[in-house]
Amino acid sequence: MSGIAERWAAVDGYIEALFTPPEAAFTKALEDSAAASLPDIHISPNEGKLLYLLAKLSGAKRILEIGLLGGYSALWLSQALPSDGQLITLEIELKHAEVARKNFVRAGVSDKVEIRVGPALQGLERLVQEHAAPFDLVFIDADKCAYPAYLDWALKLTHSGSLILADNVVRDGTVAQAEKGDEAVEAIKLFNRKLAEDPRLEATLLPLLRDSLDGLALARVK
Numbered sequence: 001m002s003g004i005a006e007r008w009a010a011v012d013g014y015i016e017a018l019f020t021p022p023e024a025a026f027t028k029a030l031e032d033s034a035a036a037s038l039p040d041i042h043i044s045p046n047e048g049k050l051l052y053l054l055a056k057l058s059g060a061k062r063i064l065e066i067g068l069l070g071g072y073s074a075l076w077l078s079q080a081l082p083s084d085g086q087l088i089t090l091e092i093e094l095k096h097a098e099v100a101r102k103n104f105v106r107a108g109v110s111d112k113v114e115i116r117v118g119p120a121l122q123g124l125e126r127l128v129q130e131h132a133a134p135f136d137l138v139f140i141d142a143d144k145c146a147y148p149a150y151l152d153w154a155l156k157l158t159h160s161g162s163l164i165l166a167d168n169v170v171r172d173g174t175v176a177q178a179e180k181g182d183e184a185v186e187a188i189k190l191f192n193r194k195l196a197e198d199p200r201l202e203a204t205l206l207p208l209l210r211d212s213l214d215g216l217a218l219a220r221v222k
């Protein structure tokens with residue numbers, strides 16, 4: 001690691017120690033996810049706290065998550081909801097959903113969280129078909145190649161003032177390289193360009209560094 005990366009990692013640890021002291025609901029969620037051999041690709045505690053604060057600041061009562069995994073990010077988001085709030089989360093893998101469900105029960109948020117198992121694009125189409133009430137916040141974190149399509153659906157499922165967030169929009173800095181990247185990188189580049197150019201949105205990207213360089217997209221629906 002270069003000097004700057006080491007310093008940044010140290011600062012990330014410093015922020016984590018100060019602002020996200022370990023809580024059983026969160027640490028056990030990660031332990032159980034690892035024990036069930038889920039991929040180790042959950043958001044960091046600092047990114048979780050950021051999602052929590054953004055959800056609270058925006059006063060979100062209805063949250064849609066695309067990509068549940070073991071439920072770590074959904075724990076952060078659901079804890080930001082008022083008691084009558086709801087989080088709907090889409091997950092393709094039944095095994096992930098089962099791990100996450102136990103994590104929600106342990107954290108006491110299961111009455112606020114609805115897990116829908118299946119391909120996210122089908123879940124999104126179903127939400128539109130059933131005329132789901134618009135979501136105040138959408139967090140995108142599933143199949144990177146489908147990010148541009150997720151954004152199209154998110155725009156159908158939100159209202160003026162809604163917040164659209166997306167994980168992994170910097171991809172180790174590859175999005176900033178002119179040469180063609182792999183399919184996922186090219187999809188994220190297209191997603192970022194759509195965020196920048198869609199007249200219905202005002203947006204930016206927030207680079208985040210932990211083990212590698214990545215980032216969170218923040219967009220507000222005009």
Ligand code: DHB
Pocket residue numbers: 041042043141142167168
């Ligand atoms: C991957 C997916 C993620 O959502 C993430 O945060 C990191 C990595 C992946 O599929 O490799």
Ligand code: MG
Pocket residue numbers: 041042043141167168
């Ligand atoms: Mg992610």
